[in-house]
Amino acid sequence: MEISKIVESLKKQNWYEGQIEHTELLPERKAEYGKANYDGRINDFLERRGIDLFSHQSQAINHIAEGKNVIITTPTASGKTLAFNIPVFDRMLKDPDSRALYIYPTKALSQDQLETIKEMEQELQLDLNPGVYDGDTPRSARPGIRRDSRIILTNPYGLHHYLEWHHKWRDFFSKLEYVVMDEVHSYRGVFGSNVAMLVRRMKRIFGHYDSDPQFVLSSATIANPLDHAKKLVGEDFSLVSDDSSFRGRKSFLFWNPLTNPDNSPHNQTSKLMAYFVNSGLQTLCFTLSRRLAELIAEWSSNRTEAPVKSYRAGYRPEERRELERELRTGEIRGISATNALELGVDIGGLDAVIISGYPGTITSSWQQAGRAGRGREDSLVVLVGFENPLDQFFLKHPREFFDRDHERAILDLSNPNITMGHLTCAATELPIREDEYLGQKYSEELKVLLENELLQDTPNGAVFAETYRPSESVRLDNIDETTIKILHNGKLLETMDKAQAYREAHENATLLHQGKTYIVKEFDLEQGVAEVKWKEVDYFTQAISESSLEINDRFSKEEVEDVGVWFGNVSVSEVYSHYKEKKYDRVLDVHPLDLPPLEFDTECSWFRVPEQILVQVEEKGLGPRGGLHAIEHAVISLTPFYAMCDRWDIGGFSSRNPLEEGGTIFIYDAYEGGIGIAEEVYDLLSELLERTYELIVGCDCEEGCPSCIYSPKCGNDNDPLDKEAAIYILEKLGERFGY
């Protein structure tokens, strides 16, 4: 059935109350093809498969063949993988000694891509022994992979630890011709800066073994691909960005569930899913949480013949492989997933995609939307906006969404909180010579490390002089490594991290796994194990938490007239105090929870808005808390441009203090121990407040929008926010800060 007809009869459903706020028609685009040079055997392979190369693919292949570093940023399903696999395989055919290293941001992706590479290897009758080398690779298999595999697939977390064993990789590294890094848009902010330092450490070791591999990067669409690639790798790149693959017509609907208040947004999402599946469309729904992925699948399945499946992190690898295969073959007609399906897992194109809740970035939105569409067929995307100001803003202002630039990926190679740790790692890998560059000279940093006796100077260079392993203390990201195992009858059902376990695996929680409901019988935090029993119940649980912030230490303080500004150390904690039993959106019962708080210490800067300003705000009939909250969001949105980080690297907290002590806005690093962003905020606060004022006062919106005070990651659903109050407070602060 045609998409347009399906949409028309959707409007005749009895639960349709005019939810479609906007329809954007993305026109069909004709494919353009191009020629590239490669071995005849590759030609045969392409012919057998009936593949004509699109011109962006051949452009990438030719660039790579010319020896250039290349970054490819065409959308999902445009054939990026083939575009870098062809030149790599071409080299493998011509030079039997050559090696290639593929780096993926997750283990799951390496496993997935291994299959693709193996297929191509077999068809080309090559003997490359491609292998995944990561934390799951058995110790006994490792020497064989290093010795025999001409293509090794791994991830940054692993490499961070393997580099100091480089002499075991001598053979592989010395023959290395290509480094392929996929999904490099995920390497941004603090995580990305850590990966960029890791790449410099890698290149240093490649140089030690006289190799100088070419880098091939692929990324989702971002605002600054060339600049990002150059910063990430430290070399010049050629960009391939014009998608020339065929695209069918795509209808992009904005769905506002608030027009039908009898049905919750999640309920409507399941109805949409069921309706599309029943209309013959293979449909993928992206949800914002693991639990919702399960619930949407369960609720939609009540309305479909074949069950709607779910997909998320935490499933066992073999489960995931099976779901991916069934998606490709079309056996699965509907699936609801977290963003685990957003990255390059090979599942083919689908007829329809539902984005249930704005995923936080434009880049993610288009990645998810890109899953809709197979070849020339028409396809459908529905963005279901939630009941929060940010989602509602986009629903009401579709141009703000469709014409909006993709986010920039920001990296910082001069934050000593990041670089100094990597210098200690580098010094463990090879002595650091005085004249040596790690992308840039870190003379000052090295000097301080030497003075503090973490390094020692020797005739061979600076040597790591301590008794611990730096790669164990330098973390690439802030993801808690504690893994909680969920056991069912003693067998591993799935795994999750600690924060997820607090939400989903506390005692008596309902745990949804592939459409089955389990009840958690016992949650043993110390052992990292939760025991579950299979029990079908008609409710689900939802843990409720409250966050708080406590000041531990004040490092510096400044006073600007009556405004105090501090930099110090704080504890940020999340307390899960009770949980609700719910049936759909109805709360059946509430029970207390007894769990220690989830807590981390970090660096923070904060400033106090004097009470008299807040009183004036109140007198004008505005909301002081909404004003403080709005300023917190806007400051956070601008911080990445000053502290070279990602918005997700920072957290904020604002409150009106008791006892008429004014109000405080906290900006803290989302990294245990701090990572230097809050310190930058402290140093630049005056300028940052001035820019914040300009941003909010200059924004054309009426009550706030994503460009000024709406945050895509607000824990309070952007409530309360008061734009006018924020402007008033900032004006008053300006009188004191002199802007």
Place this chain on the structure above:
Amino acid sequence: MGKLERIAKKIGGIKKASKANFSEGSQRESLSSPCESQYSAAGRLKEDLLKEYSETNLLSVTEFERISTDYGETLHLRELVEKPFETPDPSRPDILSDLKLVYGIGSIREKELKEQGYKTIEDLVDHQKWGEKARAVQNLFQDELTGAYNLLRRWKSLSHPSFLRLSGLFEKNQFAIVDIETLGLSNQPVFLLGLAHPGDSNIVMHQFLAEDLNQELATLINFSNHLDERDIILTYNGKNFDIPYIERRLAYYGQRKKFSHPHLDLYLFTKKILGQRTRNCKLGTIERSILGVERDLDLPSSMVPNYYTAYRENKNPGPLIPILAHNRQDLLSLADLYRELIKEALNGNK
């Protein structure tokens, strides 16, 4: 404190945390767990040594000599210790009675050949079909013991008694007992390498010491130069730890070297042969329960990095003294342990 300074302190925080349980030793005496008391004893010992050796320097209180190499200066100590060293009787034909060492002979064929009177490989050298291959094996065991070792490696686990028998074919002075002391367990500097070459009634002990970390490479090179290509290495857990560690530290400095010597890792034999008779297979435990060695003042291995750091930071040889003694005793105990293992494995009632 400057910003970089503060970050450096933060980065080094881990080291502070691990040090704390130690320097605060005296305040922790009330804690009664054996581990704590061991640490606090070690903490007091360090303080005592720092006092005792203040105002002295390493070269005046030890016999170390400063050596100049192409890679810079390093320290070397040579000592002759009166101590017998025994190897298995080389005349025993046990190894060569395993006809399966000849390529192509399996268990069934071996049984047939033995029934025909070919009891050892030496009996086979004139055999029409197997003679040539048997002679090759025989030659390995006569002239090319490394080759013989590698041949055994192909068929036998590293704790197989054949390796102990094979060691009997080496001259005593070809034995190289090795034990190293490092700042950590993965890729931190190695600062002391002990090497013992036994003789008929004496053992020549070498200790190669990095006076500071800038001498590490020179020290490693000096150690390697004292190891002959035809030596057989004897260690305790050296297959997994000492030898790869040395190779890795050399690679760290861009020096490619592989120690492919025959290697008897006594830890593997101990686990197999003596394992059931002791609480655990730590060398200290084996010394007390099997060898009857009682160290009057021994430094726990986990304290070694801390003591070396104290020596460096205070420029005081005191904390180094127990490390040197610890390393020396390890080498001597290995000689005793080797004798004990031979007795158990080769002369036992089995």
